[in-house]
Amino acid sequence: MISKPMKAILRALSYGDIEVDASRRLADLKKLDPVRILCRKLDAEIYNGDYKIPIRLYFASEEEMKKAGAAGDGPPAPALLFFHGGGWVTESVETYDRVCARMAQATGHLVISVEYRLAPEHRFPVGLKDCYAAARALYTGHFFLNTDPERTTVMGDSAGGNLAAAVCMMARDTGEFRVRQQILIYPAVNYCYTEESEYFSVRENGENYLLTAKKMEDYLNLYQSSPKDRENPYFAPILAKDLRGMPRTLILTAEYDPLRDEGEAYGQRLRDAGNEVEIHRIPDALHGFFALGIQFLHVRESFGYINRFLL
Numbered sequence: 001m002i003s004k005p006m007k008a009i010l011r012a013l014s015y016g017d018i019e020v021d022a023s024r025r026l027a028d029l030k031k032l033d034p035v036r037i038l039c040r041k042l043d044a045e046i047y048n049g050d051y052k053i054p055i056r057l058y059f060a061s062e063e064e065m066k067k068a069g070a071a072g073d074g075p076p077a078p079a080l081l082f083f084h085g086g087g088w089v090t091e092s093v094e095t096y097d098r099v100c101a102r103m104a105q106a107t108g109h110l111v112i113s114v115e116y117r118l119a120p121e122h123r124f125p126v127g128l129k130d131c132y133a134a135a136r137a138l139y140t141g142h143f144f145l146n147t148d149p150e151r152t153t154v155m156g157d158s159a160g161g162n163l164a165a166a167v168c169m170m171a172r173d174t175g176e177f178r179v180r181q182q183i184l185i186y187p188a189v190n191y192c193y194t195e196e197s198e199y200f201s202v203r204e205n206g207e208n209y210l211l212t213a214k215k216m217e218d219y220l221n222l223y224q225s226s227p228k229d230r231e232n233p234y235f236a237p238i239l240a241k242d243l244r245g246m247p248r249t250l251i252l253t254a255e256y257d258p259l260r261d262e263g264e265a266y267g268q269r270l271r272d273a274g275n276e277v278e279i280h281r282i283p284d285a286l287h288g289f290f291a292l293g294i295q296f297l298h299v300r301e302s303f304g305y306i307n308r309f310l311l
Helices: 002-012 020-032 062-067 099-106 128-138 158-176 200-205 213-223 227-230 260-272 297-310
Strands: 040-048 053-061 078-084 110-112 147-157 181-185 246-255 277-286
Touching: 020 297, 040 128, 053 099, 053 128, 053 147, 078 128, 078 158, 078 181, 110 128, 128 147, 128 158, 128 181, 147 158, 158 181, 158 200, 181 260, 181 297, 200 260, 246 260, 246 297, 277 297
Parallel strands: 078 110, 078 147, 147 181, 181 246, 246 277
Antiparallel strands: 040 053, 053 110
């Protein structure tokens, strides 16, 4: 239960529209993190055609770095291919540095964080194609580390959860590679956050909880190339008519989040199509909680679910 004083603070912070430059400057404050998590890292690139996609790799330890086969002779490493959130418009590998370092340590997996191109400079489907190119390189053996496709998981939070879901759907549709499992953290899988939305959480939590329904509409308007994109399942995965043959899936949602019900509905649709799915709602949590420190109860609870899923 969120206390009345905290609700007042959240209400005061939940205002305004999305102004791209100001939102990016606010997100960039995370780069000033004074307490960096000690973690082995490596910056590299993956090609999407002629474009070089920056990526950052996180190793839980020196030993895990050697196991990943940086020299090409180690055993295959389990990996998390991660797409950050930020409404397709803000955030970066750098602002998610602490999140990914903690993820590597908490799971014992190699974490590969992708610097996909952002809207509105690069609208749908540019960022999605960057993410797909990174996944294709990883799953088809065109990656410079020795990773194990059978133990590689596609993962993302919020807008990154949207991209993860779309990448997995695109992989199934093209047949270029097979994704065995995906983890979607409070994913944005729908196309409408106005009063016309069919999901109760948009009305229940669409104001006063930091991420608002109005901001989600702003993000979609910045991400789309045209209004017709909102009819595309790769833009809004919940629109897919056929969800058979999708990966084993873990979905985590937050109680006080306008995206809560659509994430759970997407999980139920995956389950109804015959896929193996776990859905867990984190009580009292707000959208964005996964970026908090490991000491937060919601984050520890999430890693409990994630690590059981990865076994």
